[in-house]
Amino acid sequence: MGTFFARHYDALMGWLEKRGFTRIRANLLREASGTVLEIGSGTGLNFPLYHGCDKVVALEPSEVMRRTSMKRALIAPVPVEPVGGDAQNLPFADASFDTVVGTLVLCTIPDPLRALREIRRVCKPGGTVLFFEHVRLEHAALGRLQDWLTPAWKRLCDGCCLNRSTLDTLQQAGLEIKRTERYYGDIFVTVVARNPEAGSGDASASRTGAFES
Known part of the structure; x- marks a missing residue:
């Protein structure tokens, strides 16, 4: 993530958080329990909203955002450990x-x-996977508009794609979607999913990593 966007993320997102994003995050995170991994934890906007879990390991590749998140980690209701790393190769x-x-x-x-x-590999079989994302609209004209806008939007917003079919990708990865809820004209969605038991779906090969709960 570029330095400018990382440094000003909270200011850029502030009006959306006040107009409902914080409430959506809080409702979703009520489903979190046990030892939690948050990927792309950013500036730690979720940290104050964790209550029903034991610990949060917060993975964020941007050093600038990770440093900003430390203040929220120190006052979070549960222990939060910000760490660096890449969601595509979880350590x-x-x-x-x-x-x-x-x-x-x-x-x-x-x-x-x-x-x-x-994520499937590091999540326990039967564990919970929670997402709040924006997605490509199913409306034909608006979906094409998202496709058209995405190249410029990616340049402006450090790689953000407006037109990803995230629910399809979740299912392709082998996650079992249990519940979804849509917001703001269906462009945003929350997902409560389950990681199937071992041997189900298309999980990645096992490997030993650096963290053990």
């Missing part, structure tokens, strides 16, 4: 986490399918 052992969370992050990851397969 954690298989089945390390009870819950994995991502909010407004899959739009910027270069290979979201690879990241989701990594």
Whole structure:
């Protein structure tokens, strides 16, 4: 993520948070429990909203955003450990986490399918996966408009893609979608999903990582 966008993320997103994003995040994060991995934790906007879990490992590749998040980590209701890393190559052992969370992050990851397969690997079988994302609209004309706008939007917003079919990608990765809820004319969606038991779907190969719960 570029330095300018990282430094000014909170200011750029502030009006959206006040107009409902914080409420949406809070409702979703009520589903988080146990040891949690948050990918793309950014400036830590979710940190004050975790209450029903034991610990949060917050993975963020941008050093600028990670430093900003430290203040929120120190006063969070549960222990939060910000760490560097790439969601496409998670530095954690298989089945390390009870819950994995991502909010407004899959739009910027270069290979979201690879990241989701990594999420399946590090999430315990039967564990919970939670997302809040914006998606490509099913409306034919508006969907094409998103396609047309995406190249310029990516340049302006550090790789953010307006037109990803995220629900399809979640299913392609082998996650079981249990519940969705749409907002703001269906452009935003929250997802509560389950990581299937071992042997189900298209999970990535096992490997030993650096973190164990």
